[in-house]
Amino acid sequence: MRCFDTSRIYIKAGDGGKGCVAFRREKFVPKGGPSGGNGGDGGNVWVVADPNLNSLSAFRRQVHYRAIPGQPGGGSNRTGAEGTDLFIAVPPGTIVRDRDAGPDEPPLAEVVKAGDKALLAVGGRGGRGNASFKSSRTKAPQLAENGGPGQERWVDLELRLVAxxxxxxxxxxxxxxxxxxxxxxxxxxxxxPFTTLVPNLGVCEMDFRTTVFADIPGLLEGAHAGVGLGHEFLRHCQRCRALVHVLDGTSPDPIGDYTAIQTELELFNPDLVNKPQVVAYNKVDVPDSSDYWEEVREYLLANGVPADCIYAVSAATGRNVIDLVRQVRKVLDAMPEDEAAATSGALNITEPPRRRSDARMDQFAIEADLSGPRVWTVRGEAIERFAQMTNWDYYEAALRFQKVMDVAGINKALRAKGILEGDTVLVGEDIELEWADDQSEGALFEAWMTERKAKGRVAQGSARWPHIGG
Known part of the structure; x- marks a missing residue:
């Protein structure tokens, strides 16, 4: 029997749908104009806390999670359908982190209460159709955008029981x-020893109140470093508002046990030692176990444990258990409201994501690799997204991209760094271009047409034969 409280999954938001190039061609509608619709936005990926789950075992059977992409636009200004959002159900108390995140980096999301949800990946924006590019200067644009790519990432899930x-x-x-x-x-x-291999949750209903208890598997000296089972389950203590420290009355050294556990808590996370604790000296029904009771009580009092938080109990017979639970509730009631709220810290997002970005085209960096074939890499959020959304099957789209490169200052920066005719220019990781010193429209059209013929078509939507001969 295993407790699955950590997992790693891959998430991918939906890509945006392609825009459409279309024109009105009704018989009695002269100069109908462009009518290509926009593509739909891709679906987002959310994580939502489901109270019916108590472990991450479901992620053993499925690792990849992909939202639905947006649909392409159509003629007559029809916008493609938006992709459906994907909601990944996790147990309450789950923390989501980037796979490559450092130990000091904040998590991506944290869902504590049932119904909490957080956005993990934003879907791509739908590409614009040619109707969106119509202007007073361009009456019949013949270009459309590809849909933007949806965010993708590997994330680590970590469950901390909410009790x-x-x-x-x-x-x-x-x-x-x-x-x-x-x-x-x-x-x-x-x-x-080690009968309990997984954390267990129990709901105590008494005096018309409900209290959730979590049984943490046994800790040993060195648990913070991975000894025994404590390294895997000490994290669950962080979510608890208070702790009940059970001492074994039949142990040869109950005080040593208490000191060792307190040390492990402090070494794992100093905040755990500061949590309110109620000490239960257990197994007083066993002969000779009460011989150490007074000595243990005096030691606890000397180390700052309040007298009303020390109990001699017998879990087997139920002796003083009710008094122990009532004292635990008094401790919880005495905690400030802001302290109780601080134990959750959920990131609850209900607003739809913002599709636009504040990145600018003139915010870029250029990397050169001249060791072998001369390769220049242009990096920048805005220019990389623009290149990915450019539909290179249309000449006007390629011309538009070249003008943006020039206006953003990228071409000027490449010339200043010494780029030569025929060098390879990478925009991000996906788009590969060949540099030409002649930046005229005629040279661009000739290069674009040559590439189209090499791929077996002259323009988007045209037949392969016989239009590509001569």
Whole structure:
């Protein structure tokens, strides 16, 4: 039996649909003009907290998640349908991080309460049809845009159980027995260490109130460094508002056990030691176990544990368990409201994403690789997106791209760095062009036509034969 509280998945938002090149050709409509519609926007990828889930085991069976792309535009100014958003259900308490994120970088999203949702990837913008390019100077534009690519990334999911109280202690201290007594949970209980291999949740309903307890698998000295099971499950303590520290009354050294666990909490995360704790000295029903009770109580008092937060209990017989639960609730009630809210920190996004970007065409960088074939790489968010959305099957689209390169200052920057005739220019990672010193429209048309013929067609939509001869 395993607890799947970490996972890595690939997400891909939908690409935008292509724009359409079309003209009105009704019999009695003179000079109908362009009527190509825009493509639809691609679907977004969201993560949403589902209260019916309690682990990430579902992501063992599926790793890739893709939203629906937008549909292409049509004639008569018909806009393509937008892609459907994809909602990935995760258990409450899930944190989403970029795969390559550093340890100090903030997460992409954090959903704590049921219904919380966060945006992980934005779908691509739909490409514009030729009707959008009509102007007083261009009456019949013959170009359209490709749809923008949707965002894609690998993300890491990490589950931290959402509970009011976490039950911690050394192996076989009676944590699972205590959980089974205060709630309806039925964890496995046995008389050997590490009986509990996965965290268990239980709901305690008493005095017309509900409290959620989490049984954390046993901790050992060195747990923060991966010893035992603690390294995998110490993270679940971070989400709990308070802790119940269960001491084994039959242990030869209960004080040593207490000190070791406190040290592991501090080494893993110093904030865990500052969480309110109620100490339960368990197994007082076992003969000779109460011999250490007074000594342990005095040690806890000397180390700052309040007297009303120390209990001698017997999880097996239920002795003082009710008083323990009521004291835990008093501790929770005494916590400030802002402190309780700070334990969640959910990123709840309900507004649709903004499709436009503030990136500018003149914000770019040029990299040169002259070790072998001369290659120049142009990088910049705006110019890379523009190149990806350019439909190179239309000459007017290629001419438009060349003018943008010139106006943005990219051509000037390339000349200043010493680019030569025939050098390769990469725009981002996908678009490969060949540099020509002659930037006239005639030279561009000749180069574009040569490439079209090499691919077996002269223009978008034309037949392959016999129009490409001569």
């Amino acid at each position: 009011d109280v976490g039950i911690i202690g050394v192996p076989n201290a009676g944590k699972s027995t205590l959980l089974s007594v205060v709630s309806a949970a039925k964890p496995k209980v046995a008389d050997y």
